[in-house]
Amino acid sequence: MRPPTATTRLCAVFGYPIRHSLSPVLFNAAFEACSLDWVHLAFEVDEAGLADAFAAVRTLPIGGANLTMPLKTAAVELLDEVSDAARALAAVNCVVNDTGRLIGHNTDGDGFVDSLRAAGVDPAGLRCVVLGAGGAARSVIRALGGAGASEIVVVNRTATKAEAAATLAGERARAGGAADLAGAQLVVNATSVGMGTRELPIDPALLAPHHVVADLVYHPIDTALLAAARARGATTLDGVGMLVHQAARAFSLWTGLAAPIDQMMAAARARLVP
Numbered sequence: 387m388r389p390p391t392a393t394t395r396l397c398a399v400f401g402y403p404i405r406h407s408l409s410p411v412l413f414n415a416a417f418e419a420c421s422l423d424w425v426h427l428a429f430e431v432d433e434a435g436l437a438d439a440f441a442a443v444r445t446l447p448i449g450g451a452n453l454t455m456p457l458k459t460a461a462v463e464l465l466d467e468v469s470d471a472a473r474a475l476a477a478v479n480c481v482v483n484d485t486g487r488l489i490g491h492n493t494d495g496d497g498f499v500d501s502l503r504a505a506g507v508d509p510a511g512l513r514c515v516v517l518g519a520g521g522a523a524r525s526v527i528r529a530l531g532g533a534g535a536s537e538i539v540v541v542n543r544t545a546t547k548a549e550a551a552a553t554l555a556g557e558r559a560r561a562g563g564a565a566d567l568a569g570a571q572l573v574v575n576a577t578s579v580g581m582g583t584r585e586l587p588i589d590p591a592l593l594a595p596h597h598v599v600a601d602l603v604y605h606p607i608d609t610a611l612l613a614a615a616r617a618r619g620a621t622t623l624d625g626v627g628m629l630v631h632q633a634a635r636a637f638s639l640w641t642g643l644a645a646p647i648d649q650m651m652a653a654a655r656a657r658l659v660p
């Protein structure tokens with residue numbers, strides 16, 4: 387990486403905790419690959435400090451910011467403008483600084499769809515089951531609806547949350563249960579089950595060779611769900627895809643350039659537990 391100079395443009399990720407964030411790794415790899423005189427750093431910011439952090443973005447100025455836990459929802463009311471996706475999801479993961487005007491976006495869902503397409507899976511016309519109804523699941527449900535999935539069944543431990551999340555994709559989405567897996571083509575784990583453990587979000591006996599199983603969990607990369615799905619003959623996609631593609635969309639919003647996906651992917655994989 388080139389040393390920063392007086393002309394280097396700063397981008398940042400804000401969150402709490404933040405020391406485990408992969409964002410600086412991803413974005414600095416991207417800036418380097420594109421020979422951009424930009425640098426990306428992580429800052430510990432909690433909800434109480436978010437308004438001040440946005441003031442700093444305007445003043446310094448910081449070129450763009452990523453938001454992670456616990457700031458995504460609080461940001462919606464603090465920005466000058468938010469995208470339709472961020473508004474619908476009540477969550478901002480990326481801020482663009484347009485000469486002092488701060489615009490909030492949510493690139494998670496579209497990043498997930500990008501990761502599917504990059505793997506040769508077009509969600510248009512697919513019957514999908516999304517496991518989970520939290521922030522990640524909601525972004526995926528909305529984006530799958532926007533990408534033309536024919537059916538989106540939301541399966542969640544807490545049924546009321548599944549019903550609320552299903553409204554994000556209109557008529558083609560509904561809450562359901564494990565029995566809906568048989569008819570699905572795409573199964574997405576958007577729960578946190580399997581993060582740092584070998585737990586499974588569903589009974590793997592429900593998986594079959596006709597399934598594409600995508601896990602949003604990327605720690606470890608090869609989750610117990612993905613290993614079980616492979617053993618059942620299913621096609622699998624790991625969580626590094628969405629991690630990289632949501633960041634790639636942020637990179638493009640900030641720089642106006644196509645993101646160097648391969649270099650970002652390599653940088654992420656080098657830092658993660660296989």
Ligand code: ATR
Nearest residue numbers: 518519520521522523542543544547576577578579
């Ligand atoms: P994120 O922002 O990463 O999506 P989240 O909003 O906290 O995180 O959502 C976590 C999701 O994982 C939820 O769907 C949660 O189910 P509930 O809505 O019932 O809480 C799901 N989840 C977490 N731990 C779980 C577990 N042990 N078994 C089943 N689902 C679990």
